[in-house]
Amino acid sequence: MVSSGGKAFHFDPGALCLELVTTGGPGEFARFEVLHTPADLVTWAGRSRLSDRHELGLELAVTEGELVRARELRDTLFQLAADRAHGRPLQPSHLDTVNAAAAEPPLAPRIVPDGTRGWAPGATGTQLLSTVARDAIDLFTGPYADRVRECGSHNCSLLFVDTSRPGRRRWCAMEHCGNRAKARAFRSRQPAQES
Numbered sequence: 001m002v003s004s005g006g007k008a009f010h011f012d013p014g015a016l017c018l019e020l021v022t023t024g025g026p027g028e029f030a031r032f033e034v035l036h037t038p039a040d041l042v043t044w045a046g047r048s049r050l051s052d053r054h055e056l057g058l059e060l061a062v063t064e065g066e067l068v069r070a071r072e073l074r075d076t077l078f079q080l081a082a083d084r085a086h087g088r089p090l091q092p093s094h095l096d097t098v099n100a101a102a103a104e105p106p107l108a109p110r111i112v113p114d115g116t117r118g119w120a121p122g123a124t125g126t127q128l129l130s131t132v133a134r135d136a137i138d139l140f141t142g143p144y145a146d147r148v149r150e151c152g153s154h155n156c157s158l159l160f161v162d163t164s165r166p167g168r169r170r171w172c173a174m175e176h177c178g179n180r181a182k183a184r185a186f187r188s189r190q191p192a193q194e195s
Helices: 016-021 027-032 038-047 064-085 092-102 125-141 174-189
Strands: 109-111 117-119 148-150 159-161
Touching (some): 016 125, 016 159, 038 064, 064 092
């Protein structure tokens, strides 16, 4: 990811469904929108945890309608994750959106000649969204459901799954928000400099 100041940093939200959330969002987060065309969704899929070699993007066909549904699912996942992170009840309409996407056939996995995982040719945007929605269901009903967090920085709203052993992760990325918070805390402990 790239910070508002232009500095690149590594951010792993810990789940496929939360990777989609980083592509924009509802309301004020619409300014971060990166899914403008079907090709943008194909690019995102190729960079996601679905494929570390970007093979999926070469075989994925996405329509304009699927792009619209991707943004709707993304915004819903954003709201569900934020509700989970803050201990709020999950909204039935949000659950309906995720369940409807998950009810479609998912991407079909296959073993490629080098022995790694790939995806069957002819994949569609609908299959991609089903796979993302199923990942969300696994996250929000699984052992890490209570470890969905929002970054602890006062000006960062990135959502992630805390998969650390102690379960005390506070920052989207230590090298980004974590370091800034530590620097602020250090400066606040220093005696005032005399002019």
